[in-house]
Amino acid sequence: MFEHVDAYAGDPILSLNEAFQKDPRAGKINLSIGIYFDNDGRIPMLPSVRAAELAVVEVAGPRPYLPMEGAANFRSAVQALLFGADHPAIKAGRIATIQGVGSSGGLKVGADLLKRYFPDSKIYLSDPTWDNHRAVFEGSGHTCETYPYYDPATGGLRFDAMLAFFKALPTRSIVVMHACCHNPTGVDLTQDQWRALVPVIRERGLLPFLDLAYQGYGDGIDEDAFAPRLLADEGLSFLIANSFSKSMSLYGERCGGLSVVCPDADQAARVLGQMKFMIRRNYSNPPMHGGQVVAKVLTTPVLREMWEAEVADMRERIQSMRRQLHDVLAAKLPGRDFSYFLTQRGMFSYTGLTAEQAERLKTEFGVYILRSGRMCVAGLNTRNVEATAEAMAAVLAG
Ligand code: KET
Numbered sequence: 001m002f003e004h005v006d007a008y009a010g011d012p013i014l015s016l017n018e019a020f021q022k023d024p025r026a027g028k029i030n031l032s033i034g035i036y037f038d039n040d041g042r043i044p045m046l047p048s049v050r051a052a053e054l055a056v057v058e059v060a061g062p063r064p065y066l067p068m069e070g071a072a073n074f075r076s077a078v079q080a081l082l083f084g085a086d087h088p089a090i091k092a093g094r095i096a097t098i099q100g101v102g103s104s105g106g107l108k109v110g111a112d113l114l115k116r117y118f119p120d121s122k123i124y125l126s127d128p129t130w131d132n133h134r135a136v137f138e139g140s141g142h143t144c145e146t147y148p149y150y151d152p153a154t155g156g157l158r159f160d161a162m163l164a165f166f167k168a169l170p171t172r173s174i175v176v177m178h179a180c181c182h183n184p185t186g187v188d189l190t191q192d193q194w195r196a197l198v199p200v201i202r203e204r205g206l207l208p209f210l211d212l213a214y215q216g217y218g219d220g221i222d223e224d225a226f227a228p229r230l231l232a233d234e235g236l237s238f239l240i241a242n243s244f245s246k247s248m249s250l251y252g253e254r255c256g257g258l259s260v261v262c263p264d265a266d267q268a269a270r271v272l273g274q275m276k277f278m279i280r281r282n283y284s285n286p287p288m289h290g291g292q293v294v295a296k297v298l299t300t301p302v303l304r305e306m307w308e309a310e311v312a313d314m315r316e317r318i319q320s321m322r323r324q325l326h327d328v329l330a331a332k333l334p335g336r337d338f339s340y341f342l343t344q345r346g347m348f349s350y351t352g353l354t355a356e357q358a359e360r361l362k363t364e365f366g367v368y369i370l371r372s373g374r375m376c377v378a379g380l381n382t383r384n385v386e387a388t389a390e391a392m393a394a395v396l397a398g
Contacts, residue, residue, distance in 0.1 A: 028366035048306035052296035070099020093265035096272035103243035106258030111140035155340035171205035181214035181346025184374035216311035253290025328389035365391035
């Protein structure tokens, strides 16, 4: 019956992570998947999240289905986190927010919604972007193209080319943008560059779809929400998917959301209704537990304060790993410029290593990075950073 089913080629991120788990070598180092590991190489259980979880379990009541759009307390906590509690767009009721199954689920609901109501619009992704962006949008029937973004020559942003490209896009084109901590490059727009984009988005009638998966890993929880706040302040319409996988170390609980900022409350109500329809025929309604833990952390002042400090610790640990990696590499290969490790933001660095060099890192040294050259800096720790730098130096030296 299933003779005609092809073998799955695998996923560039998840399948590599699976290969790492199976690797029997003791000194192996996992810098493949975008997961934050602590200095002991463990996925942390954040104390704020643990306390919230215990509180949630303590009062555990019945488990009805959640509404299609998710739990009201989670959805309003997401809005306050993204836009600031007192944002006029929240007060005006012009943001439609659903609780997703992770931010991947939010992206999927958004992709389905856009396919139905913007059937002729193309999706424009940054070159490069998170591998799964293309898969999710194509999976909903969209055609995806790319816009200029990363400059391999400088390790920075091709902002002028990007702006010129946006200026030439057809109206109602959908531009997918990373709100902070760009995956895979670690190269972000500055606040001034975001501001420069606003008139172009407005004049061309573009529809931004922001992806905020690393809030708090760039400059801070509020700082990393600069882009959605700016676009909302400017009265633009846009979508934003957000995730708690990384910021609360809750990967397996699949907590995230999708918010659509609309011109008025009436449009927001209709958009929310259609998102419910997309959800109903996809997975019906989201799971309960993780979302309640997230809402508890965000809305309980003492837990919120703990969480903000924990996020700052994770962010600072990554920065110190960036510095150590940079210093060892710079000492070993003095002719080369590794300053990009210091300027790139968030979990990832684009190392510039080729697919062959990445393969050598894996087979000869047990160091796993993606074939694109993306490294998850959050997988480094004081015990493996030296070995990683040495392996990279060996591979780079040929
Ligand atoms: N957006 C981006 C940009 C992203 O990097 C991830 C995950 C997600 C969304 C999905 O997050 P979630 O809320 O858990 O559905 N990225 C890492 C893991 C993965 O590929 O799924 C990664 O890039 O390694």
